[in-house]
Structures are given as structure tokens and as C-alpha cells.
Amino acid sequence: MPARNILVINCGSSSIKFALVNEEQAAFPLQGLAERLGSPEAVLHWQLGEAKESLDIPHADHRAALERLLPLAQEAAGGHLDGIGHRVVHGGEHFTGSTLIDDAVLDAVRTAAQLAPLHNPANLTGIEAAMALFPGLPQVSVFDTAFHQTMPEYAYRYAVPEFLYREHGVRRYGFHGTSHLYVSKRAAELTGLPVNDSCWLTAHLGNGSSTCAIVNGESRDTSMGLTPLEGLAMGTRSGDVDPNLHNYLARNLGWTLDQVDRMLNHESGLKGLSGLSNDMRTLYEARIAGHAGASLAFEVFCYRLAKSLAGMACALPRLDGLVFTGGIGENSSAIRARTLEHLKLFNFKLDDEANARCIRGVAGEIQATGSPRVMVVPTNEERQIAIDTLTLLDA
Known part of the structure; x- marks a missing residue:
């Protein structure tokens, strides 16, 4: 055929x-x-x-x-x-x-x-x-949400009144599921581990970013929630903020809900912190040149990412590896290095040469000897969508 x-x-x-x-x-x-x-x-x-x-x-x-x-x-x-x-x-x-x-x-x-x-x-x-x-x-x-439907109820429920979930669907759904699924399967293939007996932390990093804890091929927790705004600092999205920020801005600045929503989704994140750009390549160059806002955006991004990965580890019985993917995750050796510096308790150590080599679609392990596994795995959401389509056609 x-x-x-x-x-x-x-x-x-x-x-x-x-x-x-x-x-x-x-x-x-x-x-x-x-x-x-x-x-x-x-x-x-x-x-x-x-x-x-x-x-x-x-x-x-x-x-x-x-x-x-x-x-x-x-x-x-x-x-x-x-x-x-x-x-x-x-x-x-x-x-x-x-x-x-x-x-x-x-x-x-x-x-x-x-x-x-x-x-x-x-x-x-x-x-x-x-x-x-x-x-x-x-x-x-x-x-995008389907992969995360294996999260346990204690991971996807918000601590809000029951009727908001039962009648209005207010819960954590998660996104980037196609990417997290693809790279965790690919990481297992590259390391010779069975997909159904492996445990991964994955970080999909781009203009939109999220982390995920994956156990035996299933999502157990992820950083995005009801909408893609929850979680990490992103290109123009704030990520996690105090839920009462809306009320504070309405009371003190007279802002409407639409104004707050636009600010959090389109004017925050790397763009809001730096006052310069939502593009990490631009910010990294500006940081090297001494731009204070770009340096702050870089540091906040890495710290919030490390903090999220540490939290995701609660969902794992063991750690077979940490996987970086997405436009930033696949191409920024500096982001990977700085993020792991914040995860000292995990004893991560990088091989600097391997880390520098894994850019522009190059996959590989980048940890030094004695460190837990750290990988760069280029995502391929289109191929995963095609795989899912073919699987249904075969069925």
C-alpha cells in the first residue's frame, strides 16, 4: 500500500x-x-x-x-x-x-x-x-486539551464553589497537549525507554509557554488552566497573577474587565516586563547590550519556568528526564542554562558544549555526567496531528 x-x-x-x-x-x-x-x-x-x-x-x-x-x-x-x-x-x-x-x-x-x-x-x-x-x-x-484529560481531579479542580465546575465548566484544562504528547513519546524513543514506563517533565516554550508532568504517556499536571493565561510568564501573557488584581485595577484606575483582560493577554509577559519586545531573541541581544528591562524579562521568565517545573515534579513518582521544546526551548541555550541554575535541589548539571550544539532542530541530551537527564527535543505538532488522524482512519 x-x-x-x-x-x-x-x-x-x-x-x-x-x-x-x-x-x-x-x-x-x-x-x-x-x-x-x-x-x-x-x-x-x-x-x-x-x-x-x-x-x-x-x-x-x-x-x-x-x-x-x-x-x-x-x-x-x-x-x-x-x-x-x-x-x-x-x-x-x-x-x-x-x-x-x-x-x-x-x-x-x-x-x-x-x-x-x-x-x-x-x-x-x-x-x-x-x-x-x-x-x-x-x-x-x-x-489541545484532550491530552490533559488524564489529570486527576485534585490537579484540575479550582478551589471555588462546586456549582462553578458542575454548571459552568470552571476547571483547569491545559493546552499544548499535542506538543507535550509528541516530545514525551519522542524522548522515550531517543532514550530507549518504554513510553508506558517513563516519567518526564516537559517545557514547551514559545510566545505561549507551558510545562507538563507526564507519567507513562499520560498528563498528570500542566501549568495552563481554564485558559492559556494561567502559568508561566509568556510573550505577551502575564501568566499567574493575584486573582484580585482585576478588582485592584478597577478600584484604583477605573479599568474595565476588558481593559484588564487585554493588558494581561496582550501587553504583559516579556513585552510588559521589558518594555521592548515579546521576542526572546531580541531580548537576549538587548540583555547582553545592558538593557535593564530585557534582563529583567529574561530573569523572570527563567525563574518562573524553574518554579513551575519544580511544582510539576510533585506529580511524578520518579524523573527520567526534563525535556525542552518549542521555539525558545529548542533554540535558547541561555534560557535552558539559567533555568537549571534555579533547580539546584534536582542536581541538574549541563554539558555546556552539548547545550550550545542543540539549536535549530538538533535533538539530544545536554546534561553533564552525574546529572539527571536533560534533553532538547524539537516538537512536531503537525506530525502528531497526522499520526492521530491515521490512527483513527486505521480504526
């Missing part, structure tokens, strides 16, 4: 990230991005093999962009797509794994939109457009 091809689609509010995944090829035959959708500047970028191209698609919406990119995917797949895998941010408590899409799934994704109003409606738009264009093709929903 020829190798199968899965198109992976990740729809944002004004963008579509896509990749064609062939089950036997390490590289994606096709990948790209449609951005600024709905505006006069809408554009479609794609890479086919080594060739990179762009096409202006002014005022194109999600469906119009998909109408342009789907023929590219069919051609790259040799005329045969086997299925489409869709990233969906929030599945609530409805989904403990990926699922073939039908009307009931669509309704559940709509219901969960109240928990992810910026993400689920966009994900839904992409699903509906793809189903209209390819009504006979199997389509699968892969949820």
Missing part, C-alpha cells in the same frame, strides 16, 4: 497554517501559511520541496484561502489525500482524544467556544470550509 498523505490545518482568526504530512517522509512535501485573511493584504505563502512561493489573495476569507491551497496539497500528494487533521484548541471535557468529525463533534466544538472565544470559532471556520470543499474526505479534530 502506498504511503498515505494527511493535510494538517491550523486555523487562526485571520490565518491558516498548513502542512502535508506523508507517513513515510521526515520532511513535509508541502507547508505554508495564509495570513491577513479578510484584509486587502491577504496572502498565501507555501514551500513545495525547496521552492518557496507566494500569492496575493486580497480580501480572501478562510474558505477562499482553502480553495487556493487544497489543490496545492492534492498535487503535492500525487492526487490522493487520505484525510485532513484539524487542530482545535479547546475540547472542554467532551473529548479525551482525537475524533472523526461529525455533526455532534461540530456542536461540541461550538459549545466549547465559550471557553476559547479567540480560537475555537476560527478552528470551526476551517473545519466547515474544508468539509464543504471535500465532503467525502475523512476529517479529524485533534484537541
